[in-house]
Amino acid sequence: MMNPQWLRSFAALAELGSFTRTADRLGLTQAAVSQHVRHLEDRMGPLLIRRPRQLALTPAGEALLDYCRAVDQADKRLRIRLSDADAASGEISLISPGSVGLFLYPMLLDLQEANRGLTVRHRFAPDPEVLEAVLQNRFELGLLTFKPEDPRIAAAPFTEEPLELVVPAGQEVKGWSDLERLGFIDHPDGQAMAGRLLGRRFPGNPGVRALPCHGFSNQVGLILEPVARGLGFTVVPRYARQAFARAEAVRVVECGSPVCDTIWLIHRSEWPLSSRALRAVSHLRDRIAAAGPAS
Numbered sequence: 001m002m003n004p005q006w007l008r009s010f011a012a013l014a015e016l017g018s019f020t021r022t023a024d025r026l027g028l029t030q031a032a033v034s035q036h037v038r039h040l041e042d043r044m045g046p047l048l049i050r051r052p053r054q055l056a057l058t059p060a061g062e063a064l065l066d067y068c069r070a071v072d073q074a075d076k077r078l079r080i081r082l083s084d085a086d087a088a089s090g091e092i093s094l095i096s097p098g099s100v101g102l103f104l105y106p107m108l109l110d111l112q113e114a115n116r117g118l119t120v121r122h123r124f125a126p127d128p129e130v131l132e133a134v135l136q137n138r139f140e141l142g143l144l145t146f147k148p149e150d151p152r153i154a155a156a157p158f159t160e161e162p163l164e165l166v167v168p169a170g171q172e173v174k175g176w177s178d179l180e181r182l183g184f185i186d187h188p189d190g191q192a193m194a195g196r197l198l199g200r201r202f203p204g205n206p207g208v209r210a211l212p213c214h215g216f217s218n219q220v221g222l223i224l225e226p227v228a229r230g231l232g233f234t235v236v237p238r239y240a241r242q243a244f245a246r247a248e249a250v251r252v253v254e255c256g257s258p259v260c261d262t263i264w265l266i267h268r269s270e271w272p273l274s275s276r277a278l279r280a281v282s283h284l285r286d287r288i289a290a291a292g293p294a295s
Contacts, residue, residue: 006036007064007068009028013033013055014065017054045058046061047064077137087275088279089276091276092108092120092140092276093122093138094123094142094143095143096122096124100161101122105122107284124220127145131153131266134266135153140274141266141277143264145161146264152269154267154268156265158265158285162261163193163196163197163238163261164236164252166252168229169249175202183212183231184213185214185227186216187217187236193237200259215232223236223240228244228246
């Protein structure tokens with residue numbers, strides 16, 4: 001196995017691009033950093049292309065950097081496993097779609113406030129990235145809008161999230177012509193969500209693509225901003241609407257029986273959840289149950 005200090009020096013050098021900054025970060029001399037890199041190159045061949053004021057990695061250097069990252073992740077997982085006896089300290093890592101993430105993240109911060117030994121690491125991501133991040137052990141917990149079939153993943157229903165037709169406050173929607181008048185505010189899942197909900201509310205409609213598009217945002221926290229300003233309507237999951245700060249500026253149009261997405265909690269099936277993760281899941285389930293039916 002290669003010397004861990006050599007690997008730390010190389011990984012920092014690849015990140016910082018400077019022997020001086022690398023030495024400062026690691027508390028070493030520049031000569032020591034150069035020596036570590038030279039030892040690695042003696043074993044693996046050229047790792048760096050040295051140009052004035054710039055360093056670039058060779059293919060061997062890229063491969064070694066991937067190895068350094070894998071070693072770092074393994075080290076983090078080992079430290080997490082060794083500290084697992086204490087459910088009130090260590091890292092809780094969750095990756096989720098934006099809407100449900102907006103709803104749950106403040107609840108996780110409440111748990112962290114009550115247990116200052118905990119660290120919450122949360123990332124917003126689409127379904128494919130969530131699944132890949134859990135499979136690659138970058139996050140212990142994930143939330144998906146579908147049940148994965150991969151045997152390496154354990155999945156359980158976590159909550160349900162209805163879709164909502166949201167319009168500017170004071171606007172009425174009685175027919176398809178009202179939606180044409182308002183115009184559609186699109187988002188990455190907007191066409192699919194609107195198609196499902198509006199197909200039930202307005203059967204036989206010409207389709208979402210036939211509506212004038214008055215805007216687009218890929219930031220879930222901002223999708224309702226143009227709606228609040230009277231620029232159009234949209235269809236979003238309920239948790240996104242509940243997390244919107246200007247609730248008084250929008251209203252939800254009743255669409256009959258709900259169209260719901262089941263949110264699935266996932267983790268790697270090969271090993272049990274850490275005590276911290278189990279505590280976080282219990283905390284979130286209790287908070288969601290206490291909130292009652294979303295409105």
